[in-house]
Amino acid sequence: MLRFCISLERLLERITGIAGFIGCISMIIMVALIFGNMLSRYAFGIGAVWAQELEWYLLSVMAMMGIAYAMKFDDHVRVDILSSRFSPVGMMWLNLIAAMLVALPCALLIIYYSFPFAETSMIRGERSPNSSGLPWRWIPKSMVVVGFIFVAIESVRQALENGRRLVQHYTGSA
Known part of the structure; x- marks a missing residue:
């Protein structure tokens, strides 16, 4: 069971790594x-609406892929006033509870809506209101x-990792 849990954690970690790679490339x-x-507009006096719209298409990719990647490395915003007082075991419990009761339900709710x-x-074929803007x-x-x-x-990966670490802590296994 422990091997399966670790294998699943690694698989989910690779998937999150893919998100980070996609976000990095889009940035x-x-x-x-x-x-x-900027160069074409200020140096040559020309600009393209489609290029400006492509910027925010890429921004959406970068931002949305970066959220999970920031979570992976614990580089996201959180309130450390309370968590700084916790022991390492308390932090594992806090991370497990936060992953299962805050992050996962919020993510599923946002996906649903x-x-x-x-x-x-997509069905309506919505495109840019600008004539030379991007479709899609x-x-x-x-x-x-x-x-x-x-x-x-x-x-899910964080919940698995913290749950596994808590089990290992309480059972005394490595």
């Missing part, structure tokens, strides 16, 4: 695109769903 592309747009929003956009307005909207799927996966 690199977005920075290059912003630089190119944002899926129809993205689906409707459903892509940034669906990134909310995809991003919180990764958050749910990371929440």
Whole structure:
């Protein structure tokens, strides 16, 4: 059972790593695109609406993928006033409870309510209101769903990890 738990943790950790990689690549592309747009606008006096819209498509990918990746490395915002007073075992309990009772339910709720929003956009073929803008307005909207799927996966991974560590602590196994 312990091997299965560790294998599942590693699989979920790799999945979250994929989210981080996708977010990193989209950030690199977005920075290059912003630089190119700025250069073309101020140096050559030309600009493209589709390029500006592509910037926020990439921003949505970067932000939504980055949430789960930040959770993986514990680089997210949290209230440390209370948690700083906890022992290591208390922190494991806090992380387990937070993953199961806060992060996972919130992620599932956001997925549940944002899926129809993205689906409707895709079915209607929603596109930019600008004539030279990008089609596929459903892509940034669906990134909310995809991003919180990764958050749910990371929440399960953290719950498994902290649960396993608590069992190991109380049973005295390594």
